[in-house]
Amino acid sequence: MKKLTLLGSTGSIGLNTLDVVREFPQKFRIEALSCRSSIEQLAEQVKEFQPSLVCVDSSEQAGELRDTFPDTEFVWGVDGLSRISSDPDIDLVVSGIVGAAGLKPTYSAVEAGKTVAVANKEPLVMAGKLFMQTATKSGAKLLPADSEHNAIFQALHNEPPERIARLILTASGGSLRDHPLEDFEHITPAQALDHPNWDMGSKITIDSATMMNKGLEIIEAHWLFNTPVQNIEVVMHRESIIHSMVEFVDGSFLAQMGLPDMRVPLAHCLGWPERLPLKIPRLDPLSLNALHFEEIDPQRFPCLTTSIKAARQGGGAPAVLNGANEEAVDAFLQEEISYLDISKTLHSVMSKYDQITSLPESPSFLKDINTIEGAEQADQWGREQARNFMA
Numbered sequence: 301m302k303k304l305t306l307l308g309s310t311g312s313i314g315l316n317t318l319d320v321v322r323e324f325p326q327k328f329r330i331e332a333l334s335c336r337s338s339i340e341q342l343a344e345q346v347k348e349f350q351p352s353l354v355c356v357d358s359s360e361q362a363g364e365l366r367d368t369f370p371d372t373e374f375v376w377g378v379d380g381l382s383r384i385s386s387d388p389d390i391d392l393v394v395s396g397i398v399g400a401a402g403l404k405p406t407y408s409a410v411e412a413g414k415t416v417a418v419a420n421k422e423p424l425v426m427a428g429k430l431f432m433q434t435a436t437k438s439g440a441k442l443l444p445a446d447s448e449h450n451a452i453f454q455a456l457h458n459e460p461p462e463r464i465a466r467l468i469l470t471a472s473g474g475s476l477r478d479h480p481l482e483d484f485e486h487i488t489p490a491q492a493l494d495h496p497n498w499d500m501g502s503k504i505t506i507d508s509a510t511m512m513n514k515g516l517e518i519i520e521a522h523w524l525f526n527t528p529v530q531n532i533e534v535v536m537h538r539e540s541i542i543h544s545m546v547e548f549v550d551g552s553f554l555a556q557m558g559l560p561d562m563r564v565p566l567a568h569c570l571g572w573p574e575r576l577p578l579k580i581p582r583l584d585p586l587s588l589n590a591l592h593f594e595e596i597d598p599q600r601f602p603c604l605t606t607s608i609k610a611a612r613q614g615g616g617a618p619a620v621l622n623g624a625n626e627e628a629v630d631a632f633l634q635e636e637i638s639y640l641d642i643s644k645t646l647h648s649v650m651s652k653y654d655q656i657t658s659l660p661e662s663p664s665f666l667k668d669i670n671t672i673e674g675a676e677q678a679d680q681w682g683r684e685q686a687r688n689f690m691a
């Protein structure tokens with residue numbers, strides 16, 4: 301029986317994880333849950349899975365829930381998240397908190413030497429070097445739960461990095477892949493949130509529309525698979541059947557395929573090194589007339605170009621870019637800025653980054669990230685620059 305902590309239990313990753321756990325009650329026990337705002341839904345989950353530990357956002361929320369569930373211990377805030385991620389009783393932590401908020405709890409899990417199913421890409425984007433170094437020291441195992449990285453993980457099958465010629469990440473192209481370019485200035489949040497293949501949270505769906513998501517995934521893959529950024533490429537693949545592929549030095553390609561369903565990569569991480577007999581709709585190869593692969597249009601997806609540059613720069617650039625992107629996406633969803641303003645904001649923040657880091661007296665957290673505090677400072681700097689530009 302594996303004992304699990306699920307960070308972000310009411311989000312898309314959380315719900316898919318609980319679906320898998322529900323199917324295999326003899327294999328997994330939800331020992332701890334966390335959720336920030338969907339308290340009613342959380343209460344339903346506590347009733348069903350009876351975790352011993354639950355983390356919420358505030359002491360008030362904890363107090364209210366304690367009355368209803370006297371057998372469960374309730375903790376709160378960032379310290380609470382770190383507590384449930386590093387508890388000695390836990391075997392596996394599923395990191396499904398959206399955005400930079402997942403940084404500290406995921407790091408606590410890695411420091412404590414846990415097996416971590418990484419579904420939240422931002423911690424690795426913000427502080428990838430630190431995460432990998434800490435995992436080596438603590439013996440933590442990072443299992444990629446993002447569908448693309450899980451595909452690569454499966455295709456690689458423990459082959460060492462020197463055998464990799466290229467990692468090829470597939471991209472659906474998101475909600476705006478066929479939207480007329482001349483209408484891009486009028487795109488509404490509702491249009492950008494209408495994803496053709498995947499049902500995900502709003503932040504990641506916008507990142508998918510701008511293809512910022514693939515930029516973050518390049519950085520994530522760079523760290524997880526110890527592969528240079530220039531050997532990681534993105535191709536558009538509308539069908540979302542091939543979830544990513546590896547080209548080896550001998551010219552062999554291995555790809556992982558299946559219907560787009562997050563339960564597959566999550567179950568792979570939960571069950572690893574076993575495979576679980578998952579009850580899900582199956583891919584019928586006879587239903588596939590063709591699989592298409594297209595080059596990414598940089599005019600349609602300028603955020604990808606900006607993020608590849610930040611990936612190559614390394615140091616604090618990815619954390620700055622990620623912070624700026626979270627602010628810009630949030631402002632777009634609040635209808636404070638236009639869709640095109642997202643890429644303009646990121647471009648401006650990264651130009652500022654180049655300018656500042658070329659000066660000898662620029663802050664050290666912009667140049668290199670060696671601590672969680674450094675990652676948070678770079679993130680804050682990116683957010684502040686983004687807010688200034690948007691204002």
Ligand code: MG
Nearest residue numbers: 446447448517
């Ligand atoms: Mg992905």
